[in-house]
Amino acid sequence: MRSTVTDVGARRQATLGDVAAQASVSRATVSLVLRQSPLVAVSTRERVEEAIAAVGYVYNRGAARLRTGLSGTIGVIVPEITNPFYADLTAGIDETLDAAGRLAFLANSNESPQRQERFVRRVKEQGADGVILCAAVGTSPALIAQLRTWRLPCVQILRAVKGAEGDFVGPDFRAGIATVIRHFVARGHTRIALLPSSKQTSAAQDRVDAFASSMVEHGLAPGLVRACDAAPEAIAAEVGRLLEGSDPPTAFACHNDLMALDAAKEITRRGLKLGSAVSVIGFDDIPEASRAVPRLSSVATFPNTIGRRAANLLLRRIGSPSSTYERFLIEPQLIVRQT
Amino acid sequence: MRSTVTDVGARRQATLGDVAAQASVSRATVSLVLRQSPLVAVSTRERVEEAIAAVGYVYNRGAARLRTGLSGTIGVIVPEITNPFYADLTAGIDETLDAAGRLAFLANSNESPQRQERFVRRVKEQGADGVILCAAVGTSPALIAQLRTWRLPCVQILRAVKGAEGDFVGPDFRAGIATVIRHFVARGHTRIALLPSSKQTSAAQDRVDAFASSMVEHGLAPGLVRACDAAPEAIAAEVGRLLEGSDPPTAFACHNDLMALDAAKEITRRGLKLGSAVSVIGFDDIPEASRAVPRLSSVATFPNTIGRRAANLLLRRIGSPSSTYERFLIEPQLIVRQT
DNA sequence: AGCTTGTTTTGGATCGATCTAATCTGTTGG
DNA sequence: CCAACAGATTAGATCGATCCAAAACAAGCT
Numbered sequence: 176m177r178s179t180v181t182d183v184g185a186r187r188q189a190t191l192g193d194v195a196a197q198a199s200v201s202r203a204t205v206s207l208v209l210r211q212s213p214l215v216a217v218s219t220r221e222r223v224e225e226a227i228a229a230v231g232y233v234y235n236r237g238a239a240r241l242r243t244g245l246s247g248t249i250g251v252i253v254p255e256i257t258n259p260f261y262a263d264l265t266a267g268i269d270e271t272l273d274a275a276g277r278l279a280f281l282a283n284s285n286e287s288p289q290r291q292e293r294f295v296r297r298v299k300e301q302g303a304d305g306v307i308l309c310a311a312v313g314t315s316p317a318l319i320a321q322l323r324t325w326r327l328p329c330v331q332i333l334r335a336v337k338g339a340e341g342d343f344v345g346p347d348f349r350a351g352i353a354t355v356i357r358h359f360v361a362r363g364h365t366r367i368a369l370l371p372s373s374k375q376t377s378a379a380q381d382r383v384d385a386f387a388s389s390m391v392e393h394g395l396a397p398g399l400v401r402a403c404d405a406a407p408e409a410i411a412a413e414v415g416r417l418l419e420g421s422d423p424p425t426a427f428a429c430h431n432d433l434m435a436l437d438a439a440k441e442i443t444r445r446g447l448k449l450g451s452a453v454s455v456i457g458f459d460d461i462p463e464a465s466r467a468v469p470r471l472s473s474v475a476t477f478p479n480t481i482g483r484r485a486a487n488l489l490l491r492r493i494g495s496p497s498s499t500y501e502r503f504l505i506e507p508q509l510i511v512r513q514t
Numbered sequence: 515m516r517s518t519v520t521d522v523g524a525r526r527q528a529t530l531g532d533v534a535a536q537a538s539v540s541r542a543t544v545s546l547v548l549r550q551s552p553l554v555a556v557s558t559r560e561r562v563e564e565a566i567a568a569v570g571y572v573y574n575r576g577a578a579r580l581r582t583g584l585s586g587t588i589g590v591i592v593p594e595i596t597n598p599f600y601a602d603l604t605a606g607i608d609e610t611l612d613a614a615g616r617l618a619f620l621a622n623s624n625e626s627p628q629r630q631e632r633f634v635r636r637v638k639e640q641g642a643d644g645v646i647l648c649a650a651v652g653t654s655p656a657l658i659a660q661l662r663t664w665r666l667p668c669v670q671i672l673r674a675v676k677g678a679e680g681d682f683v684g685p686d687f688r689a690g691i692a693t694v695i696r697h698f699v700a701r702g703h704t705r706i707a708l709l710p711s712s713k714q715t716s717a718a719q720d721r722v723d724a725f726a727s728s729m730v731e732h733g734l735a736p737g738l739v740r741a742c743d744a745a746p747e748a749i750a751a752e753v754g755r756l757l758e759g760s761d762p763p764t765a766f767a768c769h770n771d772l773m774a775l776d777a778a779k780e781i782t783r784r785g786l787k788l789g790s791a792v793s794v795i796g797f798d799d800i801p802e803a804s805r806a807v808p809r810l811s812s813v814a815t816f817p818n819t820i821g822r823r824a825a826n827l828l829l830r831r832i833g834s835p836s837s838t839y840e841r842f843l844i845e846p847q848l849i850v851r852q853t
Numbered sequence: 854a855g856c857t858t859g860t861t862t863t864g865g866a867t868c869g870a871t872c873t874a875a876t877c878t879g880t881t882g883g
Numbered sequence: 884c885c886a887a888c889a890g891a892t893t894a895g896a897t898c899g900a901t902c903c904a905a906a907a908c909a910a911g912c913t
Contacts, residue, residue, distance in 0.1 A: 188664075190899055201863045206901060216861060233664070236639045237576050237585065238899035241868045246576065248619075248640065256608070262601045269595065269622045273629065278636045280587070281620035283608045290612065297617050300575045301587065325527075325572070436805065463802055466775065529869055540893045545871060555891060577869035580898045 189230040198226035209234060240302055247277050249489060250298030250306040252291060256283040259461050260431070260478050261309070264332070267482025268307060275490055277304075284311045286374075292318060299325055305489045310336045312374045328492040330485045334376040340500060342492060344485040346476040347504035348378055348458075349385035352428065354509045355456050355474060356389035359426040364454060365395055368417055368424035370410070370434060373402040379430065386428065399424055403434065410434055411441040418445060425453055432457035432464045432473050439471060439514055455514045458507075469513035476507050528569040537565035548573060579641055586616050588828065589637030589645040591630060595622040598800050599770070599817050600648070603671070606821025607646060614829055616643075623650045625713075631657060638664055644828045649675045651713045667831040669824045673715040679839060681831060683824040685815035686843035687717055687797075688724035691767065693848045694795050694813060695728040698765040703793060704734055707756055707763035709749070709773060712741040718769065725767070738763055742773065749773055750780040757784060764792055771796035771803045771812050778810060778853060794853045797846075808852035815846045 191209075195202045200219060207215050208223040215223075226232075240246040251268055253261045265281065272279050280298055284291035291311045295318060298306060305328040310318075319339035322329045330342040352369075359367050369386040371379040383400055390398050403413050417424055427442075429435035435457025439449055447453045449469050457464065460475035484503050492498075530548075534541045539558060546554050547562040554562075565571075579585040590607055592600045604620065611618050619637055623630035630650045634657060637645060644667040649657075658678035661668045669681040691708075698706050708725045710718040722739060729737050742752050756763055766781075768774035774796025778788055786792045788808050796803065799814035823842050831837075 188899095191901095192899080202899090203863055203901080204861085207862090210901090214861065219861080231663075233635070234639045235641065235899055237579050237641045238868095239901070240576050241580060241870085241899080242901040244868085246640075247636075251620075256605050257598065257601045259596065259598060259601070262596045262598070265620070266595050266622055266624075269620070273621070273632070276636075278619050278621065278633070278640060280617050281590075281604070281608070282612070282617065283605055285605075293612070294617070296572070297586075297615075300573045301585075301617060302574065302576045324570075440805075463805075466779075466802075468807070527869095530871095531869080541869090542871080542893055543891085546892090549871090553891065558891080574869055577898095578871070580869080580900085581871040583898085 188235075189232040190235070191232075193230050194223065194226045194232050197230050198223045244302075245304055246302040248280060248301065248303045249277055249486070250280045250282070250294070250301075250303040250308075252282045252284055252294050252298075252306065253309045254284050254286045254291075254311045256281075259463075260459050260476075263478035264309075264482040267479035268486045269482075271483045271486035271490075275486075277490075286311045286313075288313045288315070288318075295322065299327055303327070305329065305493050307332060307485050307489055309333045310376075312376060326496065328489060328496060330489045330492065332481060332485045334378050337377065342488055342500050342502070344481055344488060344503040345378070345505065346458075346481065346507050348381040348507075350504070351458060351474045351476070351507035351509075352382050352385035353389050354507070355428045356386065356393065358456070358509060358511070359428070359454060360393045360395070362426075362454065364426040366398070366422060366424040367395070367426045367428065368399040368401065370401055370403045370413065370427060370429045370438065372430040372434070373404050382428075382430065403430070405434060407437045407440075410437040411444075414438050414441045415445070418442070418447075427453070427455045429455065429457045432459045432461045432471060435471055435473070435514075436463065436467055439467070439469075449514045456509075460510055464510075465512065472512045472514045473510050474507045475510055477505055481505055527574075528571040529574070530571075532569050533562065533565045533571050536569050537562045583641075584643055585641040587619060587640065587642045588616055588825070589619045589621070589633070589640075589642040589647075591621045591623055591633050591637075591645065592648045593623050593625045593630075593650045595620070598802075599798050599815075602817035603648075603821040606818035607825045608821075610822045610825035610829075614825075616829075625650045625652075627652045627654070627657075634661065638666055642666070644668065644832050646671060646824050646828055648672045649715075651715055665835065667828060667835055669828045669831065671820060671824045673717050676716065681827055681839050681841070683820055683827060683842040684717070684844065685797075685820065685846050687720040687846075689843070690797060690813040690815070690846040690848075691721050691724035692728050693846070694767045695725065695732065697795070697848060697850065698767070698793060699732045699734070701765075701793065703765040705737070705761060705763040706734070706765045706767065707738040707740065709740055709742045709752065709766060709768045709777065711769040711773070712743050721767075721769065742769070744773060746776045746779075749776040750783075753777050753780045754784075757781070757786075766792070766794045768794065768796045771798050771800045771810060774810055774812070774853075775802065775806055778806070778808075789852045795848075799849055803849075804851065811851045811853045812849050813846045814849055816844055820844055 191202045191205050195205045205223055208220050236247055249272055255261055282294040288311050307330050309332045314336050316336055316339035319336055333345045335343055371382045401413050403410055427438055429438055435455050439455045442453050456472045458474045460473040464471040464473045530541045530544050534544045544562055547559050575586055588611055594600055621633040627650050646669050648671045653675050655675055655678035658675055672684045674682050710721045740752050742749055766777055768777055774794050778794045781788055781792050795811045797813045799812040803810040803812045
């Protein structure tokens with residue numbers, strides 16, 4: 176009663192109780208107003224809203240979560256935030272969560288399962304409502320099982336942890352490889368090499384599998400598969416070995432654009448003409464691909480879309496934890512440029 | 515007493531109380547153990563730790579925060595997460611916070627002050643202990659003032675909001691420009707152009723100011739300053755206009771590497787030889803700079819370091835909110851390559 | 854007036870931790 | 884034997900919201 180707006184100097188943050196006092200209603204009523212309940216009379220609602228503004232009240236979602244069990248937060252764990260692909264992905268997630276009024280914890284596992292485990296635990300401690308996880312190389316299925324016993328909804332993206340099923344969103348790498356091989360064959364290539372990442376992920380394995388069956392499908396001899404570290408020197412060396420071998424390949428399907436760019440560089444350095452003598456295609460269609468000379472052909476994988484889909488799926492799953500798992504494969508698109 | 519470890523099927527998450535019951539001690543004691551208090555006897559501590567493992571207890575930081583007022587979280591708001599510079603920065607922040615046992619909310623304002631404001635409010639609602647903010651273009655000083663009245667510590671990075679002082683960490687753009695001009699002059703250039711971003715930020719203004727005083731310092735006529743949108747076409751057009759003008763510049767200092775790469779492309783397209791006839795230098799030293807042909811000279815600005823410094827400063831500020839503001843300018847480094 | 858019925862409002866318990874001050878235990882010294 | 888004290892443990896209040904069941908109020912109908 177006595178307390179008025181002039182108590183601004185007060186060090187303490189305004190709470191529901193302060194608003195209630197200011198508006199001469201009960202705390203319960205203020206709570207109803209905050210949650211847009213249709214129960215409160217319009218006149219009271221207005222009075223309460225004025226009071227909220229007057230005392231400078233800010234909702235304390237942490238306190239609410241204690242009661243409701245819902246925090247309005249999501250954990251996002253990626254293995255390599257500095258990779259432009261993940262940055263795009265993150266932007267897509269961020270956008271969707273923003274629209275849903277939620278906030279994301281972002282953590283960079285840096286491909287370390289230990290660090291990843293630490294993050295998962297912290298995210299759980301903070302009471303996040305769910306997790307979007309791109310599992311680090313070497314992730315144990317036990318981690319996913321852990322999330323399950325915690326009843327913490329989880330959507331895996333890009334890489335599926337072996338031995339742990341669940342919701343999943345990622346590019347259809349198999350379809351992508353199939354398209355690339357079809358393209359190469361149409362152009363007359365018969366000696367084709369695949370350079371998958373040497374990281375042991377489902378994303379790499381998918382490429383290898385699809386490559387093998389595609390080659391068979393087109394009646395070609397099994398192509399050359401050379402798992403390759405992402406370092407520029409490693410790629411140059413591998414490309415060199417292939418080109419110096421007997422019956423060298425004339426087309427290279429690379430794990431991603433960064434690797435493809437380095438491969439292209441080495442091929443050019445050796446005096447071969449890209450686009451005519453030799454073809455190179457990467458994955459992801461990063462901005463650099465179209466800027467390079469010659470402009471790199473690439474399989475676009477739409478990270479932003481994947482991020483949005485994953486976030487939407489997670490939100491749905493949080494709403495209905497019991498329904499059966501979903502699996503979204505985003506159709507990639509071959510962008511033919513000069514290589 | 516009756517309840518044993520076998521209640522695993524229970525839907526409810528284990529709480530402090532469950533651990534206490536399991537270990538036959540009080541909740542207060544368990545709490546002390548969790549916080550590594552030296553008060554508890556070693557034998558009890560061990561008993562409690564066993565109980566924690568037995569019931570599968572996970573700390574509820576949200577509940578703790580209600581009492582302590584500390585959440586162990588930090589808000590990070592950047593204007594453009596897909597820019598590799600910010601990705602690196604984020605990685606630096608993430609690393610530092612990880613070491614400090616904290617978790618970051620990451621939000622992408624996308625240069626929208628409205629969105630940024632929404633995020634700031636959400637971060638506050640979630641009870642974050644502090645904020646690292648790279649202010650969107652057009653941010654009002656009122657936002658910083660708001661944070662201040664909320665007593666939410668804030669470290670600004672890269673761009674300082676005009677009219678709002680506070681803690682700051684960013685590259686020393688002035689020093690960077692000075693180095694570039696010195697380098698150009700040493701190479702014999704006298705007609706120099708500056709292409710700052712057309713975004714109205716302190717980061718752009720710093721470059722403009724430093725450019726002007728550098729030119730004077732070397733006894734040169736004021737150079738050409740052309741604020742420029744980041745779109746490749748806009749840059750090509752601007753570079754074209756400059757080159758076709760009377761007495762065209764022979765050296766270009768660009769706002770960042772992405773712009774510099776596009777400028778370089780246009781210069782090459784016009785048949786001018788980069789590195790001899792014309793020089794181009796960008797900022798940030800993104801990976802693409804060293805991969806481009808010709809290899810782009812650039813001013814490295816060390817985003818990862820900036821991220822770490824900012825995070826460390828924020829952690830210190832959370833520890834002692836009242837001490838005076840600090841301002842860290844990270845010395846950039848000119849990397850001379852082929853342009 | 855008394856009785857429904859429907860709409861608003863509310864007191865008090867509750868979520869899961871921490872904090873404070875008090876209690877309990879065991880030891881030591883007078 | 885008791886007072887004093889240090890060390891270890893605890894009961895109960897508390898943080899700021901939500902939930903529930905009950906109360907207050909208003910309007911309409913006998």
